Structures are given as structure tokens and as C-alpha cells.
Amino acid sequence: MVRNTCYPIDRIRADFPILSEKVHGKQLVYLDNGASAQKPSAVISQISKTYETAYANVHRGVHHMSQIATDAMEDARRKAQKLLNAGNEKEIIFVRGATEGINLVASSWGRANLKPGDEIILSVLEHHSNIVPWQIIAEQTGAVIKVVPIDDAGVFLIDEYAKLLSDRTKMVAVTHVSNALGTIVPVNEVIRLARENGSLVLLDGCQAVPHLSVDVQALDVDFYVFSGHKLYGPSGIGVLYGKEALLNDMPPYEGGGEMINRVTFEKTTYAELPFKFEAGTPHIGGIIALGAAIDYVNDIGFDAISAHEHDLLGYATERLNEMNSIEILGTAPAKAAILSFNIKDVHPHDVGTILDHSGIAVRTGHHCAQPVMDRFNVAATVRASFGLYNTHSEIDALVEGISNVQEMFG
């Protein structure tokens, strides 16, 4: 396997203070990036810098601090716009995270547009946050949910998807990358086929944005969501991209300050985009720090990140395949750096506890994707998910940890 020798891994690791922490006396090996990524100093220091030098409420003060906080927040919006290559910064709505973004679309767009018998297409790969909001709106409107199956490798079955599409399909909401298996969904094809049937498409980009470069205009996707905390930014902040014309036609999601033009008890008119969907004081410090996180990943570059993570995934897959009694779940040809597996006759919880005692953080459980677990007839898996700072020697530590588990339970 060719290793990427010019990737500045030592410098990158030095940017993440937490990576030098010890856990149970061992060096932390953080392989739970799919759940949430660690933060570089640039993000951590941006948070204090905002509160130390440039903080006030935004969009409402004439005073200096309000102006510079507003500028910094709007600057972060333009960074998010560039990250997704959105055509217009008005199309970037700040939300708490992917969950809120999906709920916003399901509720606002769904209430205005769904009728009894209309169909929403999801896939077996979805995270619960791209299932439950649609179930809620389907229940309220009489719309019906259809589910695209996957094969034994975890591949999204595009032909089955094509069969589900019809003129009743009003929304296709699927993940870009599966959080439980790592499968990359063929989203270009998904969108092309949806268009032929006149349906809109929402992509859940939570697990895609940290690993690949995304271009919403090239995709021609209608809605795209991601969470900042998986992109090395703070939690509590995320982005919903929506096409301007669609967002303009949608009713507000929440009412409050920031989102109005003029309020009287007779009639209230709403603010322009993006503020129409940003009721209340936003997560100002978090938004600005998300901007710092975007700068950070851009500095390394998505080509370099993807190549590094691809290399890690290949190495980890190879090492686990060499071991006895390990089953990898999710063997699609196109995968992001997520490796779900089970050790024969050992429950993932026990694996997680034992690995933790070697300082290795992995996720164990259903990964908020119970339909995927049901598809493979398991209750849970162990999931190692890699980020831009992980190394081959951390994968070696994982392999050694797994051997310890097998020895203990053997």
C-alpha cells in the first residue's frame, strides 16, 4: 500500500491538544470521529477570542461590538457557502445541527406541500434523525414513506430506488454517506432520477462533509444539511443549505426575534432569507468558530484529507480482514473512513469497555441507525471512524486491542 508521505500528520496532530491526553494511563486513540470530531487549537482559541474581543448580540446593535460580531458571523456564513459551493449566502441557514435542519425542512416544507398519498423516499441507511422527522410529518399530512433497500455489502440499491420513484414521490431524503457502514450513496444518480420524477431531494451530509468536498450546485440538490461538530467545529451549530426559491416559498419554522420584518397584532411580515429561518439569538460564538473549523480543513485541503483517510480505511480493513472471527459490516466498493465490525461471540459493549481501557475510543451500539442493524440482524456493532489526524499506528493499537478482547473471551 502506498502511504502518503507528504501529509503533515505530525503538525496536524499537534494542532489537537486533546490528542495528547491519557485515558486510563494510556495514550488516547480517538476513533470515534463519526460521533463527533475533536477540535483544533484554531477553533478552541477562536471561541475565547470571540468572547474576549468581539462579542455582542448580532443584527441589532448600532454599537461597535454588535457590528463586529455581526460581521464575523456573516463572514462565517460566507465560509459555509464556499464550503458547499452554494450560489448565494442567503441559502445558508444556521441551525443547531443536522437534526434541526432536517426537522426544519420536514416541518416547514412538509406542512405546506405534502398531501395524503404523497410519497417520501428514505433508505435503510438513514440515521434516526433522517427518519423520525419524516414519520412525524407523514403522520400529520397523510403522506407515505417508502424505503430504499441495501444489499449485503451495504450498497444503496439504485435500481430498487428507481422502482420506488413515481409522480407521487415528492421528497427523496437520503444520507450522502452512511454513519453506520460508511457506504457512499451514489447521490448524483439519486438526484438525476428524482428530477425525472419531479421530486425534491434532501441530502444528509453529516458524514460526507468531513471527508469529501461537496458542491451543492454541481449536485443540483435542493436541501443539504451537516453538523459543525463532526467537522472539527463546536457542537450546537450546523448548516442547512436550501435553494433560494424553495426557501422563499416555505413558511417559517419557528417564530421570534430576528426572523421578522414588522410585527403588529394584525399581521407580521417576515424577514428576508436567511433570517426568516433563524428565529432568536443564534449561537454566535459557535457560528464564528465553525468558520474557523472550515478554514482549518480548507488549509489542509479535501484532496489531502480524502487521500489520507482512504489510506487509513484501506489499512484498517486489511488488518481486520487478517484477523480471525471478525466480521466487517459494510463492504461497499465506495466507502468513507468508517469501519463497522463485530467480533464473534463478543458483544460490542464488552469490546468497547475493554478497548477503552487501552485508551481506544470507539463507538459501540446501534449508531442511531437501527434499521441498518435490523438489516444485518445484529443489535449493535463496534465502529471505528477515522478523521484527518488518525494514524497507522493507532490502527495497530486497535488491532492489538481486539486481540486482547479475543484472548479474554477466548
Place this chain on the structure above:
Amino acid sequence: MSTDLRDLYQEIILEHSRNPKNAGTLDDPDGRATGNNPLCGDRIILYVKLDGDRIKDAKFDARGCAVSVASASIMTEMLIGRSIAEVRQEHKRFADLLISKDDPCLADDDELSALMGVREFPARLKCATLPWEALVAAVDGNETDVTTE
């Protein structure tokens, strides 16, 4: 390997998890309850047959980790033949032991001592207690569901 980990996964726990006692189901149970851990998707179904106020038989059907299976196995072994009042007492004693700050001081032949290693693993306490909660729910009435949350 740390001693905490050795205490948690001591041989008796591993043995119970490999070859659990009273695993299975009962036909026409007098009580049945499902314990769910929504955080991890684990599930245990407890079946009891009563003879007056005594547990005549108990079986469990678990999809869970070594800790929860061993806990269910030890629990059923301990409590079959005991009265419902004793079941409640033992449940309370177990729950208190797990969360107490003081070191547990148990008799050598106390069945619960094998499970005391869990005390050092706060994230795993619910794995150990779920079967007990399901058993108490099963003796309380039919078809109840309990969850760890």
C-alpha cells in the same frame, strides 16, 4: 490488563455469559416483562412462573452483553424459590451496592460479589441492573416494559 478490567470480566462472569443458567422462555408464564436499553438497543425478556408468592421458575431471553447476560444468569439462579418480597429486597440490595460509595463488604458465598466489578464502570451499571428491573416488573404484572432511561 488493568485490575478493574479483570474484576469486571472475572472468570465467573465470563463463564455465566458463555453458558448462562436459565436462558430461554417459559410457556404460560405468570409474569413477563421486557427490559430495553434504548441507548444500545439491548433487550431482555424475563419470564416467571409463581407458586403463591414464590418464584417457581424464571427464564430470560437476552440480546445483550456479557455483563447483562451474566447478571441475569446469576440473578435467576439466586432467586428461583425465593419469595416476591425477597426478590424486591435483593433487587434493592444489589442496586444500593452498585451505587454506594463505600466498598462492598460481602460474605464469601454472596452470589452478588461476582458482579461488584461493575462498580468501577459507571457506563455499564445499566447493563447489570436491567435484568433485575425486568424481573421486578415481571412479578408485578404481565407484559410490562421497563427501560434503563
